[in-house]
Amino acid sequence: xxxxxxxxxxxxxxxxxxxxxxxxxxxxxxxxxxxxxxxxxxxxxxxxxxxxxxxxxxxxxxxxxxxxxxxxxxxxxxxxxxxxxxxxxxxxxxxxxxxxxxxxxxxxxxxxxxxxxxxxxxxxxxxxxxxxxxxxxxxxxxxxxxxxxxxxxxxxxxxxxxxxxxxxxxxxxxxxxxxxxxxxxxxxxxxxxxxxxxxxxxxxxxxxxxxxxxxxxxxxxxxxxxxxxxxxxxxxxxxxxxxxxxxxxxxxxxxxxxxxxxxxxxxxxxxxxx
Amino acid sequence: xxxxxxxxxxxxxxxxxxxxxxxxxxxxxxxxxxxxxxxxxxxxxxxxxxxxxxxxxxxxxxxxxxxxxxxxxxxxxxxxxxxxxxxxxxxxxxxxxxxxxxxxxxxxxxxxxxxxxxxxxxxxxxxxxxxxxxxxxxxxxxxxxxxxxxxxxxxxxxxxxxxxxxxxxxxxxxxxxxx
Numbered sequence: 001x002x003x004x005x006x007x008x009x010x011x012x013x014x015x016x017x018x019x020x021x022x023x024x025x026x027x028x029x030x031x032x033x034x035x036x037x038x039x040x041x042x043x044x045x046x047x048x049x050x051x052x053x054x055x056x057x058x059x060x061x062x063x064x065x066x067x068x069x070x071x072x073x074x075x076x077x078x079x080x081x082x083x084x085x086x087x088x089x090x091x092x093x094x095x096x097x098x099x100x101x102x103x104x105x106x107x108x109x110x111x112x113x114x115x116x117x118x119x120x121x122x123x124x125x126x127x128x129x130x131x132x133x134x135x136x137x138x139x140x141x142x143x144x145x146x147x148x149x150x151x152x153x154x155x156x157x158x159x160x161x162x163x164x165x166x167x168x169x170x171x172x173x174x175x176x177x178x179x180x181x182x183x184x185x186x187x188x189x190x191x192x193x194x195x196x197x198x199x200x201x202x203x204x205x206x207x208x209x210x211x212x213x214x215x216x217x218x219x220x221x222x223x224x225x226x227x228x229x230x231x232x233x234x235x236x237x238x239x240x241x242x243x244x245x246x247x248x249x250x251x252x253x254x255x256x257x258x259x260x261x262x263x264x265x266x267x268x269x270x271x272x273x274x
Numbered sequence: 275x276x277x278x279x280x281x282x283x284x285x286x287x288x289x290x291x292x293x294x295x296x297x298x299x300x301x302x303x304x305x306x307x308x309x310x311x312x313x314x315x316x317x318x319x320x321x322x323x324x325x326x327x328x329x330x331x332x333x334x335x336x337x338x339x340x341x342x343x344x345x346x347x348x349x350x351x352x353x354x355x356x357x358x359x360x361x362x363x364x365x366x367x368x369x370x371x372x373x374x375x376x377x378x379x380x381x382x383x384x385x386x387x388x389x390x391x392x393x394x395x396x397x398x399x400x401x402x403x404x405x406x407x408x409x410x411x412x413x414x415x416x417x418x419x420x421x422x423x424x425x426x427x428x429x430x431x432x433x434x435x436x437x438x439x440x441x442x443x444x445x446x447x448x449x450x451x452x453x
Contacts, residue, residue, distance in 0.1 A: 128446040132439065133391035138401075141443075142384045145435050146428075192435050195442030202445065268345075270352035272373035274380050 036131050037194040042123045046197075049116040056109045060102060067098045107215050114208045121201035128198055132191055145189050301327050305334045309347065312338050313354050320363050328363055332372065336419060343421035348377040351419075375408055376415025379429045383408050384436060391447035398444050402437055409433050 070091060074080075079088035132141060301324035305312040316331040324331075335354070339347045355369040364372075374382050383404040386393040394401055409429060416426040 125446045125449055128443050129391070129450045132443040133395070133447040133450070134389050136390055137388060138384050138386040138390055138394045141390055141439065142380055142432070142436065145432055145439065146380055189435065189439075191439050195439045198442045198446070199438075268349045268352075270348065270373055270377065272352055272355060272370045273378050274370070274374050274382075274385075 037124075037127045037190050039127070042120070042127060045116075045120040045123045049113075049120050052109065052112050052116050056105065056113065059105045059109075063098055063102045063105065067095060067102070070095045070098060103215055106211070110208055110212050110215070114205065114212070117201055117204050117208060121198065121205055124194060124198040124201065128194060141191070144191060147189065300324070305331060305338065307338075309335065309339050309342060309350060313350065317354070317357065317361075320358065321361060325363050328358070336376070336414060339419040340414065343419055345420055345422060348415070348420045348422075351377060351415075375411050377412075377420065379412075379416075379425055379432060381405050381408050381429075381432070381436070390440075390443055391450075394440060395444035395447050398440055402440070405433055405436065 074088065074091045074095065077088060077091065079085065079091060082088045136144070300322070301319055305315055307315070312335055316335060320328060320331065335351070339351070352373055355364070355373055358364050359366050359369045371382055374380060383401060384394070412429045413426060416422045416429060
């Protein structure tokens with residue numbers, strides 16, 4: 001995998017880890033296996049991870065914003081293809097230096113982040129295994145998924161994995177709301193929410209580990225580039241990807257909304273129904 | 275005398291064979307008309323020795339209903355299946371399986387009495403594949419026959435939720451086994 005993709009994925013992972021910084025303190029738990037998916041220790045793990053991630057996200061946002069301005073200046077100064085222009089070379093070196101700064105921020109915070117994400121993933125993994133894997137049958141699992149209202153407002157549902165295209169922090173805000181309303185028994189199954197967060201955390205762990213391996217090499221390459229004042233296409237891609245993730249608003253397809261049931265016509269319940 | 279007896283036997287055999295052929299023909303014909311009349315026809319045939327054609331009749335009834343979608347069709351099918359259970363043509367379990375496969379949001383394919391880690395995870399891909407096939411039957415029963423898109427979309431969403439939850443749960447089960 002090449003550097004820009006890895007870097008972009010890293011930021012994806014990091015923003016994913018910034019899962020809902022204001023997750024509520026656990027309220028009195030309802031009965032039932034699904035609610036026990038989010039006991040106090042899981043929420044505490046997420047909160048701890050969020051504190052680490054928040055600081056990193058803020059640092060990256062500042063750097064990205066600065067890099068964006070530098071890139072704009074570079075473009076407006078018609079520096080593309082202007083070889084030998086000293087002013088352009090100076091701007092290019094500034095962009096490269098900012099880029100290096102971004103890598104340094106990542107590098108400094110990644111070990112702590114990695115440990116925190118792993119802890120959250122492990123605690124969710126334990127809950128999923130115990131509550132859904134060992135204390136639930138396929139029949140009761142399906143019952144718990146069907147249990148909630150069949151007509152949930154589309155905007156209250158998180159897009160399922162691989163379908164969202166939505167900025168990750170927004171997705172986690174949806175999770176936060178769902179955990180809150182789910183505790184009150186009014187919304188989407190917490191089994192779905194827990195599964196989604198767990199799989200995201202598992203992916204984030206892998207990506208952080210992979211990125212840590214690559215970051216030193218990337219930094220070295222950029223230090224070499226600094227000698228020549230080059231803005232590589234890879235750098236531009238990385239910056240574009242990071243911007244999209246942190247500030248972008250790409251909205252993907254949500255689940256298809258269901259039309260309302262016919263008014264005044266009660267649903268038929270067959271004696272054969274499960 | 276012997277010749278006469280032989281002739282009578284031949285005639286009797288011919289008549290019996292003709293009756294059997296007639297009965298087979300009566301079973302073979304396609305159902306038609308409205309759903310109600312087709313169900314009456316099917317029930318009459320099933321009561322007269324055509325029980326082996328039950329699956330085909332059920333499929334033809336679905337096709338007829340598909341041409342005339344109505345929210346009440348699910349009820350018609352439920353009552354038809356209950357009558358066939360009472361008549362002894364099919365078992366209660368078969369009736370439940372058919373009704374739920376076509377007219378219920380829930381999946382017959384995702385059932386079991388043992389824990390998810392041990393029962394579903396080892397065969398997760400197969401379970402999901404079977405659910406996918408069942409979803410197509412639900413599309414026929416809920417959407418095209420019963421004109422109930424809300425229930426079909428709920429079933430579709432349930433399939434996606436089950437896919438996600440099983441992926442996470444089975445991964446967690448595997449991680450636990452590895453420790």
